Amino acid sequence: MPDAAVDVLVAGAGPAGAAVAVGLREGGFDGSILLAGREADAPYERPPASKGYLQGRSSRAEHVLYPAESWAARDIDLRTRTSVMKLDATSRVATLATKETVGYGRAVLATGANVRRLRVPGGALDGIHYLRALGNADAIRAEAETAGRVVLIGGSYLGCEVAASLAALGKPCTIVAMEPQPLATGFGTTVGAWVADRLREHGVELALGETLAGFEGDEGAEEGRVRAAVCESGRRIPADLVVMGTGAQPDVLLARGAGLALGDSGGVACDAGLRTSDAGIWAAGDVCEYDSVVHRRRVRVEHWEVARSQGAHVAAALLGGDAPYADVPYFWSELGDWLCLESVGPAAGWDAEVVRGALTGGEWTVFYLAGGAVVQAVTAGRPDDLDLARRLMVSGEDLRGREAALADPDGRP
Numbered sequence: 560m561p562d563a564a565v566d567v568l569v570a571g572a573g574p575a576g577a578a579v580a581v582g583l584r585e586g587g588f589d590g591s592i593l594l595a596g597r598e599a600d601a602p603y604e605r606p607p608a609s610k611g612y613l614q615g616r617s618s619r620a621e622h623v624l625y626p627a628e629s630w631a632a633r634d635i636d637l638r639t640r641t642s643v644m645k646l647d648a649t650s651r652v653a654t655l656a657t658k659e660t661v662g663y664g665r666a667v668l669a670t671g672a673n674v675r676r677l678r679v680p681g682g683a684l685d686g687i688h689y690l691r692a693l694g695n696a697d698a699i700r701a702e703a704e705t706a707g708r709v710v711l712i713g714g715s716y717l718g719c720e721v722a723a724s725l726a727a728l729g730k731p732c733t734i735v736a737m738e739p740q741p742l743a744t745g746f747g748t749t750v751g752a753w754v755a756d757r758l759r760e761h762g763v764e765l766a767l768g769e770t771l772a773g774f775e776g777d778e779g780a781e782e783g784r785v786r787a788a789v790c791e792s793g794r795r796i797p798a799d800l801v802v803m804g805t806g807a808q809p810d811v812l813l814a815r816g817a818g819l820a821l822g823d824s825g826g827v828a829c830d831a832g833l834r835t836s837d838a839g840i841w842a843a844g845d846v847c848e849y850d851s852v853v854h855r856r857r858v859r860v861e862h863w864e865v866a867r868s869q870g871a872h873v874a875a876a877l878l879g880g881d882a883p884y885a886d887v888p889y890f891w892s893e894l895g896d897w898l899c900l901e902s903v904g905p906a907a908g909w910d911a912e913v914v915r916g917a918l919t920g921g922e923w924t925v926f927y928l929a930g931g932a933v934v935q936a937v938t939a940g941r942p943d944d945l946d947l948a949r950r951l952m953v954s955g956e957d958l959r960g961r962e963a964a965l966a967d968p969d970g971r972p
Contacts, residue, residue: 564662570643571669572596575844578870672807681774706800713804714741723894822848831883843869904935931959
């Protein structure tokens with residue numbers, strides 16, 4: 560017999576898991592809920608770790624999703640520093656990191672993602688950091704106080720955000736990226752070139768089209784403190800502090816052990832309602848790879864806003880709802896206090912871009928089309944355009960021949 564039993568077990572106490580637990584209570588669920596997560600902190604907002612919190616402009620308390628006393632008030636058993644280590648989907652018994660066994664009626668996997676670590680020479684030198692949690696931001700901020708030069712590896716959101724945040728503190732920063740422009744993988748080179756210009760305007764150097772070969776410590780050693788990032792081209796970039804923005808991979812260890820089906824992008828395969836291959840288990844957040852009625856294909860989306868949205872949907876499903884998850888994924892990224900990019904999507908690929916407004920003017924939107932249909936949009940300063948993009952994504956309209964109306968700032972194709 561298990562040591563305890565709960566009606567709903569939520570594995571992962573990030574934004575997705577928290578949204579499930581709170582959504583259940585707000586929906587009138589009166590059964591028992593166990594919310595277990597590996598981090599020391601109660602559920603919190605993750606995006607500030609690369610922005611205001613990293614700069615020291617905000618405190619941990621400001622980013623907690625719910626007051627500490629609210630968990631007991633909602634009768635939710637929140638366990639921090641407590642991973643779910645094993646899930647037996649047949650007997651419906653989970654094993655926690657404490658070795659306690661818990662029987663469950665239904666379960667939700669909200670285990671998130673882990674940073675993707677690069678195995679390169681010198682990768683274990685002091686001063687090389689990965690950023691995923693607030694604790695990582697604490698360590699980076701502490702070392703940044705005395706660092707002469709900071710190198711960011713990767714031209715994605717994380718690398719750009721950290722560079723902008725540290726540059727605002729007066730730290731010389733260099734982004735090393737394989738892409739021809741920052742953010743080019745997600746938004747193409749037109750938007751990427753515009754972002755690159757803004758980064759340079761704010762003092763960030765860019766080493767683009769470069770592949771990292773490894774790191775050097777004092778006198779070229781692979782031990783001690785990092786002193787340089789070395790590229791495959793032979794370029795050597797001095798560094799006293801390195802932040803790796805090399806992406807993340809879904810944490811499917813628990814799902815794999817439970818025998819759940821996995822998707823092509825490495826997440827937990829789910830139907831349109833976010834239910835896994837086991838009828839009693841759902842997934843939400845970074846780990847969830849679902850059949851999207853919006854994208855008309857299976858997708859996995861990594862973003863804090865999406866995680867909360869999916870958690871709320873799973874809560875509704877546990878309460879008896881059977882609607883598909885139909886929210887259009889929304890993203891945002893802040894570079895210092897001088898740029899906010901907002902996006903809906905994402906696209907697996909596109910064959911045309913339509914620019915609304917003028918990038919030279921600073922307020923613009925780019926619509927991404929595949930086969931004539933809008934599959935993604937990104938904007939700087941024109942958030943209302945995203946409502947149009949959402950409508951067009953859901954409808955799947957073929958806009959070939961109507962691109963001029965789409966590009967018109969006042970047009971409605």
